[in-house]
Amino acid sequence: MNEARQQMLKWQEQGLIDNSNIEQALELGGGKNTSAQWFTYIKTMMLWLGVLALASGIIFFFAYNWDDISDFTKFAIVQGLIVVAFIAYTQTRRFSIASTSTLFFMTMLFGALFALFGQTYQTGKDPWQLFLIWTLFTTPLAFASRSSGMWLIWLGLANLTLSLYSDVHRTFWGFWLFSREHLMFVFALLNMTAGLFFELLHKSKAPLLFNRIAAQTALVAAMVCLSFLSLYFIDNPKRYYQEFLLFLLWMPAIYYFYRVKTLDVLIMASWAVATAVFALGLIAKAINDDLDGLAFLLFGLLIIGASTAIIKWLIYLLRESRATEENSHE
Numbered sequence: 470m471n472e473a474r475q476q477m478l479k480w481q482e483q484g485l486i487d488n489s490n491i492e493q494a495l496e497l498g499g500g501k502n503t504s505a506q507w508f509t510y511i512k513t514m515m516l517w518l519g520v521l522a523l524a525s526g527i528i529f530f531f532a533y534n535w536d537d538i539s540d541f542t543k544f545a546i547v548q549g550l551i552v553v554a555f556i557a558y559t560q561t562r563r564f565s566i567a568s569t570s571t572l573f574f575m576t577m578l579f580g581a582l583f584a585l586f587g588q589t590y591q592t593g594k595d596p597w598q599l600f601l602i603w604t605l606f607t608t609p610l611a612f613a614s615r616s617s618g619m620w621l622i623w624l625g626l627a628n629l630t631l632s633l634y635s636d637v638h639r640t641f642w643g644f645w646l647f648s649r650e651h652l653m654f655v656f657a658l659l660n661m662t663a664g665l666f667f668e669l670l671h672k673s674k675a676p677l678l679f680n681r682i683a684a685q686t687a688l689v690a691a692m693v694c695l696s697f698l699s700l701y702f703i704d705n706p707k708r709y710y711q712e713f714l715l716f717l718l719w720m721p722a723i724y725y726f727y728r729v730k731t732l733d734v735l736i737m738a739s740w741a742v743a744t745a746v747f748a749l750g751l752i753a754k755a756i757n758d759d760l761d762g763l764a765f766l767l768f769g770l771l772i773i774g775a776s777t778a779i780i781k782w783l784i785y786l787l788r789e790s791r792a793t794e795e796n797s798h799e
Contacts, residue, residue: 520570524577547582572610579606597633617682654712657694664688685735692739699747703754734786745775
């Protein structure tokens, strides 16, 4: 949707343009998507689908013909494709959709290469080590792309590496014994750190990241982890006090930076949900089984009330955000 269309639809919401005249206003003001814009959209979509299909096809090709191809041929094909992808990247315009899709293709090829290495040599290494190497190889590609999509792939690989590591180790690199609940604490720290790192990349002078999608996603993921941690504390305060301390420090900080200093409706939505989960958890713990069947009715009403309050507050924040954007354009 182009900016002219967005502005006219806002004027329609404000009552400045009648509903009966909106089509004519969009046509006269250039608010309708042109054939060229539709062609660009379709071309971009087909490019990404083609790259994804090609990467998937290569992986399935090895899986289907595993016994019929020698190890040397397997490695030669994957490494040759990586070289071809790198040459193709050098021929594209930097930070364009074509260059980003090429880097994404290289990322998938690196994953296929490390999977091929693990299946071929069966060194006895744990899977998390291969995913850690894949994450490290993805890092320079993400920096080169300056794309939130590439950094989200990196974030997914980092979380998956941590999850696989926890399946085979009960200590965090030899110095912290953790349970599955304590692991959620580590996931929260990982996503918090990643979110703040993405914010720094976006706000750098270059900038090193073109938008805040990766930062928002990482911070929302951290908020989900913190919601679980707050419930763990409610269930067992003595055991999970350090997780709750992180929750107490993080929630006011998020409110200050993303509500007072600046406004991010998506992050504040996750903040509101996390706050409601904690509050409802406290009420549920207090009620326990004292009210028998009546507790379900009371708790259902509380959930409905909290959801309604959150929705109304978010609508207010959204209107405030739109008003701020309009004032900044004037």
